[in-house]
Amino acid sequence: MSKGIVSKEEDYSAWYNDLVIKADLAEYAPVKGCMIIKPYGYSIWEKMQAVLDGMFKETGHVNAYFPLFIPKSFFSKEASHVDGFAKECAVVTHYRLKNDGNGNIIVDEEAKLEEELIVRPTSETIIWNTYKGWIQSYRDLPILCNQWANVVRWEMRTRMFLRTTEFLWQEGHTAHATAEEAIAETEQMLEVYADFAENWLALPVVKGRKTPNERFAGALDTYCIEALMQDGKALQAGTSHFLGQNFAKAFDVKFTNKENVQDFVWATSWGVSTRMIGALIMAHSDDAGLVLPPKLAPIQVVVVPIYKHQEELDNISEYVKSLSKELKAKGISVKFDNRDTHRPGAKFAEYELKGVPLRVAIGSRDMQNGTVELARRDTKTKETTAQEGLADTIERLLEEIQQNIYQKALNFRVENTTEVDTYDDFKRILDEKPGFVSAHWDGTPETEQKIKDETKATIRCIPLNNKQEEGKCILTGKPSTQRVLFARAY
Amino acid sequence: MSKGIVSKEEDYSAWYNDLVIKADLAEYAPVKGCMIIKPYGYSIWEKMQAVLDGMFKETGHVNAYFPLFIPKSFFSKEASHVDGFAKECAVVTHYRLKNDGNGNIIVDEEAKLEEELIVRPTSETIIWNTYKGWIQSYRDLPILCNQWANVVRWEMRTRMFLRTTEFLWQEGHTAHATAEEAIAETEQMLEVYADFAENWLALPVVKGRKTPNERFAGALDTYCIEALMQDGKALQAGTSHFLGQNFAKAFDVKFTNKENVQDFVWATSWGVSTRMIGALIMAHSDDAGLVLPPKLAPIQVVVVPIYKHQEELDNISEYVKSLSKELKAKGISVKFDNRDTHRPGAKFAEYELKGVPLRVAIGSRDMQNGTVELARRDTKTKETTAQEGLADTIERLLEEIQQNIYQKALNFRVENTTEVDTYDDFKRILDEKPGFVSAHWDGTPETEQKIKDETKATIRCIPLNNKQEEGKCILTGKPSTQRVLFARAY
Numbered sequence: 004m005s006k007g008i009v010s011k012e013e014d015y016s017a018w019y020n021d022l023v024i025k026a027d028l029a030e031y032a033p034v035k036g037c038m039i040i041k042p043y044g045y046s047i048w049e050k051m052q053a054v055l056d057g058m059f060k061e062t063g064h065v066n067a068y069f070p071l072f073i074p075k076s077f078f079s080k081e082a083s084h085v086d087g088f089a090k091e092c093a094v095v096t097h098y099r100l101k102n103d104g105n106g107n108i109i110v111d112e113e114a115k116l117e118e119e120l121i122v123r124p125t126s127e128t129i130i131w132n133t134y135k136g137w138i139q140s141y142r143d144l145p146i147l148c149n150q151w152a153n154v155v156r157w158e159m160r161t162r163m164f165l166r167t168t169e170f171l172w173q174e175g176h177t178a179h180a181t182a183e184e185a186i187a188e189t190e191q192m193l194e195v196y197a198d199f200a201e202n203w204l205a206l207p208v209v210k211g212r213k214t215p216n217e218r219f220a221g222a223l224d225t226y227c228i229e230a231l232m233q234d235g236k237a238l239q240a241g242t243s244h245f246l247g248q249n250f251a252k253a254f255d256v257k258f259t260n261k262e263n264v265q266d267f268v269w270a271t272s273w274g275v276s277t278r279m280i281g282a283l284i285m286a287h288s289d290d291a292g293l294v295l296p297p298k299l300a301p302i303q304v305v306v307v308p309i310y311k312h313q314e315e316l317d318n319i320s321e322y323v324k325s326l327s328k329e330l331k332a333k334g335i336s337v338k339f340d341n342r343d344t345h346r347p348g349a350k351f352a353e354y355e356l357k358g359v360p361l362r363v364a365i366g367s368r369d370m371q372n373g374t375v376e377l378a379r380r381d382t383k384t385k386e387t388t389a390q391e392g393l394a395d396t397i398e399r400l401l402e403e404i405q406q407n408i409y410q411k412a413l414n415f416r417v418e419n420t421t422e423v424d425t426y427d428d429f430k431r432i433l434d435e436k437p438g439f440v441s442a443h444w445d446g447t448p449e450t451e452q453k454i455k456d457e458t459k460a461t462i463r464c465i466p467l468n469n470k471q472e473e474g475k476c477i478l479t480g481k482p483s484t485q486r487v488l489f490a491r492a493y
Numbered sequence: 494m495s496k497g498i499v500s501k502e503e504d505y506s507a508w509y510n511d512l513v514i515k516a517d518l519a520e521y522a523p524v525k526g527c528m529i530i531k532p533y534g535y536s537i538w539e540k541m542q543a544v545l546d547g548m549f550k551e552t553g554h555v556n557a558y559f560p561l562f563i564p565k566s567f568f569s570k571e572a573s574h575v576d577g578f579a580k581e582c583a584v585v586t587h588y589r590l591k592n593d594g595n596g597n598i599i600v601d602e603e604a605k606l607e608e609e610l611i612v613r614p615t616s617e618t619i620i621w622n623t624y625k626g627w628i629q630s631y632r633d634l635p636i637l638c639n640q641w642a643n644v645v646r647w648e649m650r651t652r653m654f655l656r657t658t659e660f661l662w663q664e665g666h667t668a669h670a671t672a673e674e675a676i677a678e679t680e681q682m683l684e685v686y687a688d689f690a691e692n693w694l695a696l697p698v699v700k701g702r703k704t705p706n707e708r709f710a711g712a713l714d715t716y717c718i719e720a721l722m723q724d725g726k727a728l729q730a731g732t733s734h735f736l737g738q739n740f741a742k743a744f745d746v747k748f749t750n751k752e753n754v755q756d757f758v759w760a761t762s763w764g765v766s767t768r769m770i771g772a773l774i775m776a777h778s779d780d781a782g783l784v785l786p787p788k789l790a791p792i793q794v795v796v797v798p799i800y801k802h803q804e805e806l807d808n809i810s811e812y813v814k815s816l817s818k819e820l821k822a823k824g825i826s827v828k829f830d831n832r833d834t835h836r837p838g839a840k841f842a843e844y845e846l847k848g849v850p851l852r853v854a855i856g857s858r859d860m861q862n863g864t865v866e867l868a869r870r871d872t873k874t875k876e877t878t879a880q881e882g883l884a885d886t887i888e889r890l891l892e893e894i895q896q897n898i899y900q901k902a903l904n905f906r907v908e909n910t911t912e913v914d915t916y917d918d919f920k921r922i923l924d925e926k927p928g929f930v931s932a933h934w935d936g937t938p939e940t941e942q943k944i945k946d947e948t949k950a951t952i953r954c955i956p957l958n959n960k961q962e963e964g965k966c967i968l969t970g971k972p973s974t975q976r977v978l979f980a981r982a983y
Contacts, residue, residue, distance in 0.1 A: 030626070032560040032619070033567070034610060039623055042555035042638065049556060065532035066539060070522040071612075071643055071659050072583075075590070077523070079598040089590040093562075094600050095612065096586045098647040100565070100579040108569040110584050110609055119600055120524060122561075122585065122612070129522070133529055136520070142834065148532065153561055153643065157588040169561050344632065 008356075010290045015234040016162075022284055023163045026293050026357050036161035036168030040277070043357065046301035047280055048171065052151065054203055054299075055173065055275070058195050064147045064175060069129050071153075072120040077128040081253040084127065087220020091157040093122040093168075122155040127221060127272055130176045131250040138178060138268055140259045145188070146178040164281030165238070165493050172276035178268045180260060182247070185269035186224075189245040192273040193226040196241035204279065205296035205409040206230050206286050207416055208240060209439070209488060211464025216448050219272075223247035229463045229488065231416045232285040235437025237463045237490035240282050243273035281493075286412050287381075293358025294381055296408050297401040304330060304337040304397055305359045307350045309366035316341065319365050322390070326363075329394035335401065355380060360404050361397060381407055422486065426477045433460055433491065440489045443474035445481035454478055460489045498846075500780045505724040506652075512774055513653045516783050516847050526651035526658035530767070533847065536791035537770055538661065542641065544693055544789075545663065545765070548685050554637045554665060559619050561643075562610040567618040571743040574617065577710020581647040583612040583658075612645040617711060617762055620666045621740040628668060628758055630749045635678070636668040654771030655728070655983050662766035668758045670750060672737070675759035676714075679735040682763040683716040686731035694769065695786035695899035696720050696776050697906050698730060699929070699978060701954025706938050709762075713737035719953040719978065721906045722775040725927025727953045727980035730772050733763035771983075776902050777871075783848025784871055786898050787891040794820060794827040794887055795849045797840045799856035806831065809855050812880070816853075819884035825891065845870065850894050851887060871898055912976065916967045919979070923950055929980050933973035935966035944968055950979045 008025060009017040023029050028044030031037075040048065056066070072095060079085040099114035123129065130148070137143060155169050175192060179185040193210055200206045208228035218225040222244035230240050251257070251267040260266055287294040297303050306326070308319040323339050330337045338359075340350050347364065354362055362378040369375050375393060378385045381404050388396055419438025423429045432440050444450060444462065454477075455461050465487045474483045498515060499507040513519050518534030521527075530538065546556070562585060569575040589604030613619065620638070627633060645659050665682060669675040683700055690696045698718035708715040712734035720730050741747070741757040750756055777784040787793050796816070798809040813829050820827045828849075830840050837854065844852055852868040859865050865883060868875045871894050878886055909928025913919045922930055934940060934952065944967075945951050955977050964973045 030623075033564055033622060034560050034562045037560040037562060039560065040558040042557045045557045046555065048558075065536065067532045067535045068530040068538075068661065070524050070527040070529065071645065072524045072527060074523055075598065075600075078590075085590070085598055089592075089598060092588065092590050093585045093610075094587040094590065095583045096600070097584040098582065100568075100575070100582050100584065100611075102579075108565065108575055108579060110565075110586070120583075121590075132523060133520075155561065171558065 008290060008292065011233065018290070019281075019285060020163065022288055022293060028280070028284070029163050031163065034168070036158055038163050038167050038169075040171075043301065044280060047283070047295070047299055048277060050299045050301065051203070051279060052173075055195075055199060056151075058199060059149050059173075059175065062191060062195060064149045064177075066150065067148045068150060068152070069126050069133065071123055073123050073126075073129045075119045075121055077132055078121050080128060081221050081249055083249075084221035084253075088124045088156070092124055093155045093157055095120040095122065123152070124154055124156045125272075125274075126150065126152070126154075126174055127176065127246070127250050127270075128254070131254040131256060131270070134176075134178050134268070135254050135256045138256055138258050141180045141261055144178055144180045144258060144268065145184065147175075147188075148177065149173055149175040162281075162493075164277055164284070166278070170277050172274050174272060174274040177271045178251075178256070179271070180258065180269070182269050185247075185271050186245050189224070189226055189243045189271045189273070192243040192271070193228065193241075196243065196273070196275060197228050199275075200228055200230065200240055200279075201409065203296065203298050204240075204283055204286075205298075205405055205412060206240065206282060207409065207413040209464060209466055211466040211469075211488065213242075213464060214448070214451055214462045214487075216451050217461065219244045221246060221249050223249070226467075227464055229490075230282055230286060231412075231419060231438055231490070232282070232493070233415065234285075235419055235491075237439065237492040238278075238282050238285065239463070239492065240279055241273070241275040244271060246270035246272060287408050288358065291383070292356030294408065295358035295360060297360045297405045300358065300360050301336070302338045302354075302357070302359050303335050303401060304361045304363060305350075305354045306337060306339045306363045306365065307347050307354075308339075308341055309347050309364055315367045315370075318367070318370055322365070322370065326390075326393060330397065333394060333398050335394075335398065351378075361400060363393075363397075379404060381411075423477065424474070429460075429477050429489070430458055433458055437491060439463070441486045442477045442489055443483035443485075444487050445476035445479050445483055450476060450478050454489070459491050461492055463488045463490050463492060498780060498782065501723065508780070509771075509775060510653065512778055512783060518770070518774070519653050521653065524658070526648055528653050528657050528659075530661075533791060534770060537773070537785070537789055538767060540789045540791065541693070541769060542663075545685075545689060546641075548689060549639050549663075549665065552681060552685060554639045554667075556640065557638045558640060558642070559616050559623065561613055563613050563616075563619045565609045565611055567622055568611050570618065571711050571739055573739075574711035574743075578614045578646070582614055583645045583647055585610040585612065613642070614644055614646045615762075615764075616640065616642070616644075616664055616666065617736070617740050617760075618744070621744040621746060621760070624666075624668050624758070625744050625746045628746055628748050631670045631751055634668055634670045634748060634758065635674065637665075637678075638667065639663055639665040652771070652983075654767055654774070656768075660767050662764050664762060664764040667761045668741075668746070669761070670748065670759070672759050675737075675761050676735050679714070679716055679733045679761045679763070682733040682761070683718065683731075686733065686763070686765060687718050689765075690718055690720065690730055690769075691899065693786065693788050694730075694773055694776075695788075695895055695902060696730065696772060697899065697903040699954060699956055701956040701959075701978065703732075703954060704938070704941055704952045704977075706941050707951065709734045711736060711739050712762075713739070716957075717954055719980075720772055720776060721902075721909060721928055721980070722772070722983070723905065724775075725909055725981075727929065727982040728768075728772050728775065729953070729982065730769055731763070731765040734761060736760035736762060777898050778848065781873070782846030784898065785848035785850060787850045787895045790848065790850050791826070792828045792844075792847070792849050793825050793891060794851045794853060795840075795844045796827060796829045796853045796855065797837050797844075798829075798831055799837050799854055805857045805860075808857070808860055812855070812860065816880075816883060820887065823884060823888055825884075825888065841868075851890060853883075853887075869894060871901075910978075913967065914964070919950075919967050920948055923948055923981065927981065929953070929978050931976045931978055932967045933964035933975075934977050935969050935971035935973055940966060940968050944979070949981050951982055953978045953980050953982060
């Protein structure tokens with residue numbers, strides 16, 4: 004396939020950009036690092052939102068909305084938080100423009116804000132300032148809020164979906180009476196993310212905890228799900244943070260517990276973003292275009308008629324009408340592409356590029372024979388199939404495709420996860436067979452940093468339920484009790 | 494009822510604020526004019542979003558997402574647009590904070606943007622700049638995009654939901670090959686909004702067009718739906734704009750038509766916002782709290798058990814379980830409030846305040862008699878009803894309540910719409926019986942402005958399908974061919 008897509012082998016990064024642009028997912032905006040999410044890309048996000056929102060509500064959460072702007076003073080109340088975000092904050096300083104008298108529109112200096120406002124890079128500060136008013140006693144707890152919102156982080160190096168100045172996400176912010184309950188919430192939301200990644204994105208993930216170096220600014224513990232992309236780089240697809248009492252202390256949020264004693268409230272926060280669309284693309288797609296898991300594909304089945312005369316099309320259309328009805332009754336989305344401005348071959352290429360899981364082609368001979376041609380996007384196989392029971396066949400195939408895409412990604416991860424015991428092997432593997440590298444580490448931030456500086460590999464996570472074993476740190480030779488997962492990462 | 498709500502009669506404005514705060518809909522944020530939409534208020538917005546989004550898709554629209562930030566230069570390309578919005582724009586000038594060395598976090602002056610960014614007050618400019626790349630020929634048209642987003646307008650006087658610095662809305666932006674098609678789209682979306690207002694919000698609206706003075710900045714024609722609040726003030730609940738070729742010209746968006754001739758593209762935009770929640774509150778509620786139309790109520794039915802002993806509660810709970818199942822099968826949302834921390838009376842007051850349309854109370858005697866007590870929020874009536882067929886009874890009552898709330902608002906509007914023929918009557922009615930005032934106007938902006946300056950009443954709209962009749966302008970006595978609708982407004 005061409006459509007002018009650079010091959011993965013040749014230039015992975017250019018391949019990714021080509022896919023995003025040519026499959027009509029997104030494009031760069033005129034503002035540095037921002038993107039426009041086009042309708043086809045946005046419809047994937049809408050599907051993700053609907054599923055996740057259902058999962059959040061299923062686990063007792065409600066949605067709310069907090070302001071875009073955060074007073075600068077709030078932002079700096081939690082010391083490590085401001086350190087983590089100060090360098091990438093968009094700052095609002097004025098609230099009015101004016102005409103300078105020469106016909107130019109300029110910022111009105113008389114409309115300077117007394118205190119600058121930060122465009123939220125994340126909402127812990129404004130939310131904990133609000134929770135102070137909502138919480139007096141243990142009866143007010145837990146608070147289980149989520150917010151769907153845009154956030155802004157002024158990134159120097161951006162890439163569509165993976166790292167953009169503005170992005171869309173959800174951020175959950177919960178408040179609890181005990182550390183145990185907050186930790187249980189943090190872990191529960193990690194499970195929700197892992198479930199979503201594996202069963203919807205068809206993306207196998209490693210669940211684990213970040214090292215202190217890689218934690219969220221202000222967290223006591225950061226849990227994450229890590230996935231492996233086809234170029235052997237890791238991608239963090241979601242995080243869930245146990246924030247301890249840090250934000251409660253910064254914003255003085257206390258409650259009276261059952262024993263009538265005042266204590267600070269315990270917090271969590273957790274989020275996933277439009278970055279997941281990037282993960283989806285990078286994990287499954289090929290040189291012909293997107294490969295979308297059926298459960299998140301905006302169009303699951305496309306039907307292309309092959310005809311010369313109008314009466315042939317009429318005949319095919321009538322059949323497609325009843326097929327569509329059957330498919331819709333099963334909750335399967337179907338598009339009948341009867342445009343007369345494009346040839347079937349061009350349509351095939353378009354839906355291949357856009358990753359539609361199943362393509363049905365029907366010509367006049369098929370109508371006579373009671374057959375259709377069914378093409379799978381994931382395996383690129385075609386077969387002639389009976390019209391009888393076709394809706395059931397399609398339903399079964401969509402499930403099979405979802406499974407197959409997952410299994411393929413899982414096999415890839417297994418093949419590209421390597422245990423090493425020496426620093427030489429570590430460096431060699433990173434170059435020769437990039438992927439997850441499982442190795443012993445002495446547990447110090449210094450060693451972690453040195454390995455990062457020398458190899459660009461970071462500790463992606465300490466996997467949950469990690470096997471305990473005696474070993475020696477690959478860099479320092481100091482004793483270690485477990486392997487951790489290294490990789491170069493997005 | 495008290496709960497400390499000021500009565501409508503005493504102070505309408507304070508009554509409104511009390512309701513918003515005490516019914517847990519929203520609260521003011523620490524940033525001037527911004528608000529926090531609390532879970533209960535946000536769940537109303539979610540219901541509105543779901544219904545409207547379905548209506549938009551039903552009429553062929555798709556969602557997309559455009560950037561929050563607009564380069565200042567874009568913003569000033571359409572002259573009347575910048576005039577309309579320049580005075581209320583939040584401006585981003587820097588992208589980094591730093592520590593000043595004395596432990597204070599300050600704006601890093603070295604991180605000054607070359608061109609200031611405007612936080613979108615509306616997205617015509619950034620979207621039309623994008624459409625330029627999407628449109629070459631008539632085959633690329635129409636484009637029917639909608640966006641759900643936050644926007645910022647720096648308002649000096651704010652009121653929760655009705656006018657806030659940041660608010661949530663949807664903005665549709667469509668592109669067409671002909672003026673006729675764009676006008677048809679503008680009118681279609683007005684119909685969608687009117688349908689939504691009347692059949693979901695239970696809010697009767699007048700459909701009309703704005704005078705040139707009241708048009709959207711950059712539009713050739715602005716259509717609107719206008720509703721009457723219980724204090725006799727009007728509220729604009731939605732607008733749909735025919736933008737002509739203004740934005741296409743400003744951003745040089747041309748297409749090749751079927752005759753192979755280049756022309757500028759025709760545009761519309763249309764939006765409704767969280768302001769509708771304000772309309773909902775003001776139109777229907779009373780001194781006891783919110784009155785929500787069942788179709789948008791987050792909780793449609795609440796069940797309160799009346800008991801002394803645990804076994805009584807167990808008995809009631811078992812029945813409620815089966816009732817809930819039946820109601821949920823009908824798509825009716827139900828909450829069983831079995832908290833033992835609150836007395837039934839307190840629960841009754843809480844759900845009255847929160848506007849839950851139907852309350853079911855069940856005690857042990859009811860269980861013996863096979864009855865329940867059903868209380869309607871809208872009429873404040875109670876009756877003993879058979880448990881047999883209760884789900885059907887509830888379903889029927891919810892429809893009745895929806896109708897009744899609409900009818901009550903419609904009656905109010907009819908009673909408070911007055912035709913006047915002299916300026917003296919006009920001024921007297923505005924004070925004595927505020928509402929819509931239908932009067933002749935000479936069609937000039939000067940007369941409109943003078944009436945506004947002298948009476949604070951504006952022309953809300955020129956109703957669609959307006960009766961044509963001879964008359965004289967109430968202010969100037971000049972001839973007029975139709976009445977227009979005046980009111981003081983939010």
